[in-house]
Amino acid sequence: MFEIDLAKFKKYDKPGPRYTSYPTAPQFNENFKAEQFLDEIIKTNYGENLPDLSLYVHLPYCDTLCYFCGCNMIITRNRGRVGDYVGYIKKEMDLMRSYLLTDRKVTQLHWGGGTPTHLNPDEIADLASFTNISFNIKEESENSCEIDPRGLTKEHLSALRSNGFNRISMGVQDFNEKVQKYVNRIQPEDMTRQTVQWVRELGFKSINLDLIYGLPFQSVYSFAETVEKIIDISPDRIAVFNYAHVPWMKKHMALIHKEDLPAPEVKLDILKTTIEQLTGAGYVFIGMDHFAKPGDDLSVALKEKKLYRNFQGYSTNADADLYAFGITGISQLQNVYAQNYKTEREYYKLLDEETLPTNKGYRLTEDDHIRRFVIMRLMCDFELNFAQVEEKFKIKFKDYFSWGLNNLKEMEEDNLLEISGSGIKIKDMGRLLIRNIAMNFDGFIERKEDTAKYSRTV
Incomplete structure (x- = not known):
């Protein structure tokens, strides 16, 4: 039984960083620009035992707005806008590749968003094949993509799989219809199950499902029902995130009324029950918000003390240099962080000038x-x-x-x-x-x- 002392827990309820990096992103400064980033990139090409590469591609577009979303996303149904962006991602990759030793191997690739599968199957195949040609991506590389089953076809998944993707991550959040309607994310259970079936039929190595607790109208009982259904679906990994209500950072979160959120003691009870359900079903509790089957790479890394944490959460790819492409993307090298501009206009302008689109960053002391x-x-x-x-x-x-x-x-x-x-x-x-x-x-x-x-x- 996982014991939680409610009084003590509430005592520590205060704002704090998630530490996907240290120093955290608010410490980045705009005096750090492309010149400083480029200087550090060049340095990474020299020496013995050069770090492997991890690539992150930010694809920000979504079809509809989820009110709980804390990601950097853009709502659009303009296909031309999406196509233009893919072209600029390729331009940034070309520019970055000109600075890197081409034989450095890539051991991890992740597409995040937004909704990467907002790209159509042809756009997915085009960008993925371009990435494969541009970088030395190893056969054993962990290549993952976030997907949204709403509007997804099997052809989207086939385009990913045939171009080397072997892991899928999908948001579920909650199967409860009342919760889904409130947060503007209608995703029926059978849609999720169909998508998981396609993922397995196409031979992806692993699937992760995301849940969020702390959303409006959730109760211990209703969320437990969702968790039982997730256990039945049997994904390899499960992430259970605490909803962060930050309307001062994400204005659309004001569409969620604070009085409709579960009370802190209810949230804690939901968390406690979820941990008991998942560990009781054989999942290993990884970190502060992840669960994985015992044979999963994350579980093995936890046991061997080789777990790592970066902007994508928990990872097994400890010493790689992370290069991020697209608006808002954050690169992480041994000594620096560098973040791209947040708007398409600024991002495109710099790339048209054949300059890295670095908006700000940080050099570690x-x-x-x-x-x-x-x-x-x-x-x-x-x-x-x-x-x-x-x-x-x-x-x-x-x-x-x-x-x-x-x-x-x-x-x-x-x-x-x-x-x-x-x-x-x-x-x-x-x-x-x-x-x-x-x-x-x-x-x-x-x-x-x-x-x-x-x-x-x-």
């Missing part, structure tokens, strides 16, 4: 590297070995992180974690509050330099 490592290991391993950090970075852990360790004493008293002379171990309830724990190792928070507004951690 030595302190950032230390803190990124600590936060990453806490969020992926749920334990931390002080000696490992001290040896890697030549510091005295308890001196370097005295502020954070002092803050963790209250969390230790609340049974979220255990601190010993050799390290930190996160307990079951602490796993659900891992963002709160990680905040104590965030230098920007310690120095009171982080003024960004974040979603709540509970």
Whole structure:
């Protein structure tokens, strides 16, 4: 039984980063432009044991607006607009390829959105084949695509599969009709099941389904019904995300009325019940919001302490350089982050000038590297070995992180974690509050330099 102390849990309900990166995106600055990014790209071509590549392609277009969506998306039914964008993605890839050693192997490719399958099958095949020709994508590479079953045909999936995609991720959110109508995402259960059947018939290696708890009108009972149906569908991975109501960041979220959201104690009960259902069905609890079958790569990586976290969530691709293409895309190299412009106009303008469309970024300091490592290991391993950090970075852990360790004493008293002379171990309830724990190792928070507004951690 997964125990949650409601009173203690509510005590830690406050805004905080999700730590898909460190430093987090609000710390990126507009003084960092294409020149600095290019300088770092060139450096990555030299030396021994060059990092593998991970590619992310952002395809922002959607047919309809989901009121809960926190992604960078554009609602359009203009096919010409989509075709133009695909052309500019190819232009950016050509430009990037001219700076990279062409034999560096790609071990991960992900298409996210928006809705990548808003592209028609011919556009999918065109962009995918261009990517395959442009980069050294290995046969064993993990190539995944986010899909939306609404408007999807088997031909969309066939175009993905025949061009090397081997993993599919699909949003379900909730099967309850009342919830679906409220958030403007009508996706009947039989539509999801049909899509999963097609995915399996076409020989994709893995399928992930996304759920969201904390949406309007959800109850413990109604969400449990959805989870039971998901278990019956039996995907390889399941992500269960906490709905982040941030109308100051995403104006369309104002269409969701705060009074219709489940109370915090109901949300916690939903989470507790979901964890019990999924682990009871044999899924391994990965990180703070993922579940996977025991033989899945994520489960193996968790066991072997090789799990990694980036802008796409939990991953097994630890040391690769991540290059992102498309508007808002964030690239992550060993020493820098670089984010593309957010509008098509600015993105196209720079590419027409044969310049990388970098809007802002960040160059990591030595302190950032230390803190990124600590936060990453806490969020992926749920334990931390002080000696490992001290040896890697030549510091005295308890001196370097005295502020954070002092803050963790209250969390230790609340049974979220255990601190010993050799390290930190996160307990079951602490796993659900891992963002709160990680905040104590965030230098920007310690120095009171982080003024960004974040979603709540509970």
